[in-house]
Every structure is written in C-alpha cells, then in structure tokens.
Amino acid sequence: MSLAQRIPEVLKDFREKRLSGLRPVADFFDHRQLSRPRDLNDATQRITYNTRHFSGNYLLVILVLALYALLTNPLLLIAIAIFAGGFAAINKFGSDPVEVGNAVITQKTLYIALFVIGLPILFFASPIGVFFWLVGSSSILIIGHAVLMEPGLESEYSGVESV
Template sequence: MEVLLRATDAIKSLRETRFSGIRSPAEFFDYHRISRPADLNQATSRISYNTRYFSSNYGLIIAALAVYAVITNYLLLFSIAFLVFGFAAINKFAPEATQFGEHTVTQKHLYTALFVIGIPLLWWASPIYTVFWLIGASAVLILGHACMLEPGVESDYATISEGAV
C-alpha cells in the first residue's frame, strides 16, 4: 500500500512540475508560423527558444517514440517483461529458502537463474540499437520542428525581460 501511495505522489508531482508546461496542440502545430530560417543564426535562435518553450511537448514526443520503439520490438518487450515479472515473482512467491530433496533454493539462486536467462535475452533484443534509433528519431523531429517554427510574439517579451533582469 505504501508503494502505491509513493507512486501516486510521484505521478502527481510529475504532473505538477513537468506536464504543467505543456502547450496546446493548436499552438504546437500552428502551420501559419512555419517558415524556413534565413540563415544559421536564425535557425539557432529558433531552436534555442523553441526547445525551452515547448520542452514539455518535446518530452511527450520522446516518451511516445520510446513506447513505440518498445512495442514494435517484440523481443525487447518480452525480455523486459520477463525480467520485471520474474523479479516481482521471486520477491512475492519465494521470500524464504525452499527445500527440493537435497537441494536448498534461495532467492540468490533464483535471481542468478533469472539474470543468466534474462540478460542474454535482453542483449539479443538489441536495446542499444533501439536507444540510438530513439535518439536519432527524437533529434530529427524536435530539431526540425524547433528550427522551422517561428517564435511567437511572446518571444519578443521574453528577450526584453531577460535583458532587464
């Protein structure tokens, strides 16, 4: 019960801190503000401003791409589920050592067996490829959006207030 309360509190604090800055889809997908930057300086300033302004939206994009990557890689999904549910099952059903004939099976033995099977299975599922795909896909989408979207009128006021401080 205590774990559930801690998880609920963590979700609430995440919602209050990280998801409070989510911009509306109308603002995020405003096609009227899309234009090609004139030069590299303008592209850099757009990226700098838009990555800060839309950081919560970009976080959601990364999370959605990560879920997509795991769901479409069935072996990776299976190996992660195997390790997580195996760990949970060992904690729940085998907290004490069990005697099988002349052999005593402890949690340490079960964890060793779980990792001897699970880690090579996880490695075979190519998680490093998935991480690099996630980094590349996120970078292309986020930098493309941030570079092509002109900052709104509020960006002019943001630079004035930064200069005044």
C-alpha cells in the first residue's frame, strides 16, 4: 500500500484516537478554574492530571503553533515543497536512466542534484530554530495552562473503582 493510499486511513485513525479526546473550548478556557498552585506538589499533580485530561487540546495547540511557524517562514515552506516535490517527481518519473548527450542521468544523480539545490535553501530557512521555537513556545503554553488550571471534581474520584 502506497503512502498516498494510507493518508486517509492515517487521518481517520488520528481523528478517532487523538481528536476524540478534545475537551470543549469552554472547559479548556474556563477562567473560574484558574488559580495559583499552593506548592510544588500541587503544581506537579495539576500537570499530571491536566496533561492527561487535556491531551487532545494540547496536541491541537502544538499543531496550530507548528502551522503558524510554517506560515511565517516562507523559505522553510519553499524548502519543504522543493524536497517533497523533488522526491515525488524522482520516484514517479526518474526510475529509468535517461541519456542526455554522452551523460547518463540516473535516479541517484537526480537525488544528488535535489540535495545540492535543497540543502542550502533548507539551511537558510533555519528549521532547527523553528523546531526549538516550537518546543519552547508549546512547552511554556502547555505547562503554564496545566499548572494554573485546577483539576475538576472528576479528578477526586479517579482512584475510586466503580462496583
């Protein structure tokens, strides 16, 4: 099964497993549950509970930040498009060697040319900086939200088994 055929299946699986855990926006932004933790132990318990409780929402926050990072860095978008388009074109059209004059252009030659063109563009797009910005900004937002949100009443009964 090719990658193009698996994309709808992967998206459906992602939607069923990850996005089914999304909490309502009113719960996620409920300002009545905002408070400062009493101590480090309380903060740790809040982080533990809220990262499980709001995991779908936090994943959505990370995806939105990643989309923002890509849209505000057009050179990175161009580099990704060059690599994705180049790989797709080489896999589709470049499987057979082509003779141009005395030179034979193979799939290996096309990949080398793609990297010679794409890597300098990717270098100037600074993907490592974008990655660390994404990690830092999402960590600050998620940990800040998880620390400040008081767990709901259902957290008090999470250890109790029902009969």
